[in-house]
Amino acid sequence: MNYKLDFTPVIEGLPDLLAACLGTFALALGGMALAIVIGIGGVILRDSALAPVRWAVKAFVELIRNTPFLVQIFFIYFALPLAGLRLDPTPTAIIALGINGGAYAIEIIRGGVQSIPKGQIEAGLALGLHKGQVFRLIVLKPALRAIFPSLTSQFVLLTLTTSICSAISAYELTSVAQQIETSSFRSFEVYGTITVFYLVISWVMMRFFGEITRRYFSYPVK
Amino acid sequence: MTQADAMKGSAAQAEPMIAMNHVEKWYGDYKALTDINLSVRKGERIVLCGPSGSGKSTLIRCINHLESYQKGEIRVSGTKVDDNARTIDAVRREVGMVFQHFNLFPHMTVLDNCMLAPMRSLGAGKAEAEATARQLLGRVKILEQADKYPSQLSGGQQQRVAIARALCMKPKVMLFDEPTSALDPEMVKEVLDTMIGLAEEGMTMICVTHEMGFARQVADRVIFMADGAIVEEATPEAFFSAPSHERTRKFLGEILRQH
Numbered sequence: 088m089n090y091k092l093d094f095t096p097v098i099e100g101l102p103d104l105l106a107a108c109l110g111t112f113a114l115a116l117g118g119m120a121l122a123i124v125i126g127i128g129g130v131i132l133r134d135s136a137l138a139p140v141r142w143a144v145k146a147f148v149e150l151i152r153n154t155p156f157l158v159q160i161f162f163i164y165f166a167l168p169l170a171g172l173r174l175d176p177t178p179t180a181i182i183a184l185g186i187n188g189g190a191y192a193i194e195i196i197r198g199g200v201q202s203i204p205k206g207q208i209e210a211g212l213a214l215g216l217h218k219g220q221v222f223r224l225i226v227l228k229p230a231l232r233a234i235f236p237s238l239t240s241q242f243v244l245l246t247l248t249t250s251i252c253s254a255i256s257a258y259e260l261t262s263v264a265q266q267i268e269t270s271s272f273r274s275f276e277v278y279g280t281i282t283v284f285y286l287v288i289s290w291v292m293m294r295f296f297g298e299i300t301r302r303y304f305s306y307p308v309k
Numbered sequence: 310m311t312q313a314d315a316m317k318g319s320a321a322q323a324e325p326m327i328a329m330n331h332v333e334k335w336y337g338d339y340k341a342l343t344d345i346n347l348s349v350r351k352g353e354r355i356v357l358c359g360p361s362g363s364g365k366s367t368l369i370r371c372i373n374h375l376e377s378y379q380k381g382e383i384r385v386s387g388t389k390v391d392d393n394a395r396t397i398d399a400v401r402r403e404v405g406m407v408f409q410h411f412n413l414f415p416h417m418t419v420l421d422n423c424m425l426a427p428m429r430s431l432g433a434g435k436a437e438a439e440a441t442a443r444q445l446l447g448r449v450k451i452l453e454q455a456d457k458y459p460s461q462l463s464g465g466q467q468q469r470v471a472i473a474r475a476l477c478m479k480p481k482v483m484l485f486d487e488p489t490s491a492l493d494p495e496m497v498k499e500v501l502d503t504m505i506g507l508a509e510e511g512m513t514m515i516c517v518t519h520e521m522g523f524a525r526q527v528a529d530r531v532i533f534m535a536d537g538a539i540v541e542e543a544t545p546e547a548f549f550s551a552p553s554h555e556r557t558r559k560f561l562g563e564i565l566r567q568h
């Protein structure tokens with residue numbers, strides 16, 4: 088092999104790459120926050136008294152889970168302006184990530200909610216709490232605890248999916264790496280470096296979720 | 310006291326705490342309750358027994374509208390129990406319930422379990438809710454466990470917490486659905502003693518239980534159900550010494566053989 092490694096362009100681009108990592112975190116955290124809201128909201132609507140609402144949630148989940156993320160993000164990026172809503176790539180990416188992650192979160196959180204014994208809900212109702220209070224105060228925390236490992240994997244996946252948002256030039260690590268690669272032709276060095284960066288980012292995310300588990304879900308169970 | 314007040318007082322006394330009139334309940338096509346008539350006065354202690362599947366749980370769950378019923382009428386201290394959200398609220402505030410499997414909230418300490426509903430449902434302040442909770446946890450003799458989580462307690466302790474939690478709402482009636490059936494034998498007594506204490510203080514109670522010693526000791530009336538209907542209703546003495554129905558005799562024979 089007579090390929091000569093040259094990390095000079097990577098080293099020169101390091102400040103940009105590190106800054107882009109923050110962009111990646113911003114996309115990931117923004118996407119997750121939206122996904123959690125969609126996930127919890129979707130779980131509530133999924134059991135709505137109104138049949139069309141239940142169908143709409145089911146259809147949404149099926150649509151998102153059975154189509155590629157790249158197509159979804161292009162669709163949102165190019166379709167929203169037709170609907171009169173013009174957004175920058177980065178907010179668009181957060182919305183796309185949130186919608187995609189939200190569809191998976193609905194199914195995951197729903198599994199957690201269904202794992203809660205009916206007796207818990209009945210005890211809450213018998214104590215005079217309303218349905219919404221029962222969900223919020225009694226069901227939600229143990230349900231999230233039960234599925235938090237799955238939710239963590241899903242959200243690590245969402246974090247890595249941010250890289251696809253380079254397709255619409257959202258500000259994140261892969262986009263910036265592509266720019267450096269385009270101007271330097273140092274593909275191996277550039278992508279080798281960001282591979283390591285992504286590993287670290289995943290690890291940070293797992294630590295982050297581990298910390299949430301430790302703080303919020305650490306009540307003892309038998 | 311004015312004469313009007315006195316009349317109101319006596320009218321309130323005449324009003325039964327719980328009145329069930331010709332209540333019928335279906336689960337789909339399956340008829341779970343048939344023509345239930347039951348009147349429970351303030352301070353009365355009722356023991357409800359009968360074979361598994363006879364409708365005991367269904368009956369008491371209709372009282373606080375955990376189940377809806379299709380025919381007849383249930384009134385709790387005068388309020389008709391129907392599908393209206395406001396009356397359901399009013400009724401659940403008056404009626405406490407204790408379940409076979411305790412149903413404590415696993416993510417809250419014992420104290421928080423007891424403070425939740427008074428704060429969220431009655432709008433009590435934190436200090437007030439905590440004072441009430443501590444007082445009632447003391448009464449069920451478990452105050453020293455207030456900061457533990459349910460999973461750290463024995464079954465008997467959990468059930469006593471569940472009783473205290475229900476009492477924190479200051480209910481007028483307590484419903485018990487086989488409160489000792491899920492307990493190891495050595496823990497049954499501590500829960501029954503708690504219930505006896507409550508009965509002695511004059512709480513109106515309907516207890517679904519097969520603890521016949523408890524029935525003898527505290528019940529004003531024992532009601533026997535089979536196939537969704539009330540078969541027999543008698544004082545404990547009459548019920549145990551001279552049951553009038555064949556099904557009751559058979560049931561008592563089985564219960565006594567088990568114990």
Ligand SMILES: Nc1ncnc2c1ncn2[C@@H]1O[C@H](COP(=O)(O)OP(=O)(O)O)[C@@H](O)[C@H]1O
Pocket residue numbers: 336339341359360361362363364365366367368
């Ligand atoms: N949610 C339900 N759906 C359908 N049938 C039910 C339901 N709950 C209870 N039943 C039926 O109603 C009957 C009475 O049940 P239940 O009141 O629980 O009896 P018990 O408490 O006396 O054992 C049983 O035959 C039971 O199978």
Ligand SMILES: [Mg+2]
Pocket residue numbers: 365366367486487
């Ligand atoms: Mg039962």
